[in-house]
Amino acid sequence: MQEKITFDNLAGGALSEEFYDTLEHVLENIMDKNTDHKKARKITMTITLKTTEERDEVTTEFSCKATTAPSKPILTRLLIGKSGGKVVAQEYTKGVIPGQLLSESDGKIVDMRTGEVVSK
Numbered sequence: 001m002q003e004k005i006t007f008d009n010l011a012g013g014a015l016s017e018e019f020y021d022t023l024e025h026v027l028e029n030i031m032d033k034n035t036d037h038k039k040a041r042k043i044t045m046t047i048t049l050k051t052t053e054e055r056d057e058v059t060t061e062f063s064c065k066a067t068t069a070p071s072k073p074i075l076t077r078l079l080i081g082k083s084g085g086k087v088v089a090q091e092y093t094k095g096v097i098p099g100q101l102l103s104e105s106d107g108k109i110v111d112m113r114t115g116e117v118v119s120k
Contacts (some may be wrong), residue, residue, distance in 0.1 A: 044067070
């Protein structure tokens with residue numbers, strides 16, 4: 001007696017493997033904190049069957065497509081101005097005065113240009 005064709009044994013298990021790989025990709029996207037938790041994710045599986053004129057053979061193609069949530073945009077603020085006739089920009093850092101070279105944080109003095117601790 002021939003084995004019944006199932007999701008798990010079609011194409012030597014390749015169909016179910018394709019699905020589970022796609023599902024894993026979607027689940028990783030769901031766990032990514034850089035994506036919007038409210039966006040729905042979707043897996044679309046397409047199975048196409050084509051037969052010969054004699055109808056004694058069927059070519060079967062299948063694919064899985066994932067629709068995932070895109071990464072959230074990364075936001076920052078830039079301070080811009082002119083210096084010596086040229087436009088300059090600097091990323092805004094809360095608590096740092098534009099042009100400030102040193103900052104004290106947790107009792108450490110930090111060089112704001114390099115991020116290095118210069119004194120304790």
